[in-house]
Amino acid sequence: xxxxxxxxxxxxxxxxxxxxxxxxxxxxxxxxxxxxxxxxxxxxxxxxxxxxxxxxxxxxxxxxxxxxxxxxxxxxxxxxxxxxxxxxxxxxxxxxxxxxxxxxxxxxxxxxxxxxxxxxxxxxxxxxxxxxxxxxxxxxxxxxxxxxxxxxxxxxxxxxxxxxxxxxxxxxxxxxxxxxxxxxxxxxxxxxxxxxxxxxxxxxxxxxxxxxxxxxxxxxxxxxxxxxxxxxxxxxxxxxxxxxxxxxxxxxxxxxxxxxxxxxxxxxxxxxxxx
Numbered sequence: 037x038x039x040x041x042x043x044x045x046x047x048x049x050x051x052x053x054x055x056x057x058x059x060x061x062x063x064x065x066x067x068x069x070x071x072x073x074x075x076x077x078x079x080x081x082x083x084x085x086x087x088x089x090x091x092x093x094x095x096x097x098x099x100x101x102x103x104x105x106x107x108x109x110x111x112x113x114x115x116x117x118x119x120x121x122x123x124x125x126x127x128x129x130x131x132x133x134x135x136x137x138x139x140x141x142x143x144x145x146x147x148x149x150x151x152x153x154x155x156x157x158x159x160x161x162x163x164x165x166x167x168x169x170x171x172x173x174x175x176x177x178x179x180x181x182x183x184x185x186x187x188x189x190x191x192x193x194x195x196x197x198x199x200x201x202x203x204x205x206x207x208x209x210x211x212x213x214x215x216x217x218x219x220x221x222x223x224x225x226x227x228x229x230x231x232x233x234x235x236x237x238x239x240x241x242x243x244x245x246x247x248x249x250x251x252x253x254x255x256x257x258x259x260x261x262x263x264x265x266x267x268x269x270x271x272x273x274x275x276x277x278x279x280x281x282x283x284x285x286x287x288x289x290x291x292x293x294x295x296x297x298x299x300x301x302x303x304x305x306x307x308x309x310x311x
Contacts, residue, residue, distance in 0.1 A: 039068045042120040043151075044133065046097060046108060048085040049245060050301065053092070054208060060091035071120075073113055077220055078106055081243065082276040083299030099130075107132055120146045121311035124180065126171055127152030129165050138175045149178040151203075154189030156249060215306035227307050230296050237268040246277030256286055264292060274300050274308050 041063060043056070060070040075097030077084060088094060093116075100107040110133045117123060117140070125134055127150045134150075141148045151171060155166055170193050173179075179195060181187040183204040191197050229237055240259065244250055259271045273283055273296045280296075287296040300308055 037067075037230075039121045040071065041068055041117055041122045041124065041143070042071045042111060042113075042116045043124045044071060044095075044110060045072065045074045045118075045126060046110075046128075047077050048072065048084055048133070050085055051207060051298075053085060053089055054216060056092060057090050061191070071116060073110070073116055075110060079278060081278065081280065101307060106128055109133065117144055117146060122147045122178075124149045124151050124222055126150075127154070127169065129169055138172065140202070141177070147177040148175075149180055150176045151180040152186070153182050154193075155185045173279070212309075215303050216310050219303075219307060219310050224309060224311050227311050231270070231272070231297075232292075233270045233295075233311070234268060237270055238266060239270045239272060241272045241274065241308060242303070243274040244277075246275050246279040246283055248279060250279070252279055252282055252286075259294075268297065269293065272297060272308055272311070274298070274305065 048056075056070070056072050060072075060073040063070045070091045070201045072092045073095045074085065074092065075095050076086075078097075078099045084093065095110055095112045098109040098111055100109065100265070107130050108128075110131070113133065117137075123137060123141070123146050125131065125137060125148070128134065137148050154173070155169060173190070174195050175192050176195075177199070179187075179190050179200040181190050181202050182198055184202050187200050187202040188196075190200050225235065228237075233239060240262065242255060246252065259269075263269050273294070277300045283296045297308065
């Protein structure tokens with residue numbers, strides 16, 4: 037008898053699709069059918085999957101503004117829950133479905149796993165939101181921690197260590213290495229000319245989805261300190277997200293050395309990294 041695993045995410049980043057497809061293939065060989073449900077962002081952004089993909093299906097997110105936060109309700113998932121043996125969700129205080137799943141897992145017969153860092157590393161552990169996260173995050177059957185540090189965080193909740201898997205969060209870099217190795221000096225020079233970066237100028241890169249928890253103001257302050265010590269330094273920011281306007285405004289104020297280039301994939305992404 038085949039088993040079914042459902043992963044539920046707010047949105048699906050394009051760079052994660054190869055991981056889900058490989059995971060689906062591996063699970064399928066072991067008798068487990070994978071389904072990845074994902075919704076739409078609160079505001080349009082590039083770099084996210086919009087249509088279905090192999091193992092991926094669209095659901096709908098409802099965003100509910102409360103004070104300075106948005107609560108998120110995933111809709112259209114009931115059938116998937118009734119058909120699942122394991123449901124994996126992101127850890128997050130604003131994800132309303134998570135609380136329902138804690139209550140429903142015994143009634144509907146599926147097991148529940150959280151996937152995440154265990155805590156927000158950009159905020160104080162004493163904040164009420166982090167205290168609440170430590171409480172409800174214990175009510176799962178299993179944990180997929182991003183890495184060994186996250187595993188230690190989750191065991192600190194009192195969650196059993198033998199029910200935590202450290203996934204060593206990363207991506208398959210073989211294709212990226214191959215792309216990088218194939219890039220010659222002429223392409224690098226052309227990109228530097230395009231961005232207005234001198235041939236021997238040192239370059240830093242930030243490649244990320246752009247949202248609040250990434251600590252972008254801290255990044256900018258840090259880079260300003262680097263720039264003060266090394267006047268020829270340049271920063272390239274690759275990515276998109278809800279905080280794109282913050283990045284665009286900062287790049288607009290510092291056009292001589294900050295370059296926001298939006299999301300990039302494949303050879304173009306490898307070029308930015310190699311420069």
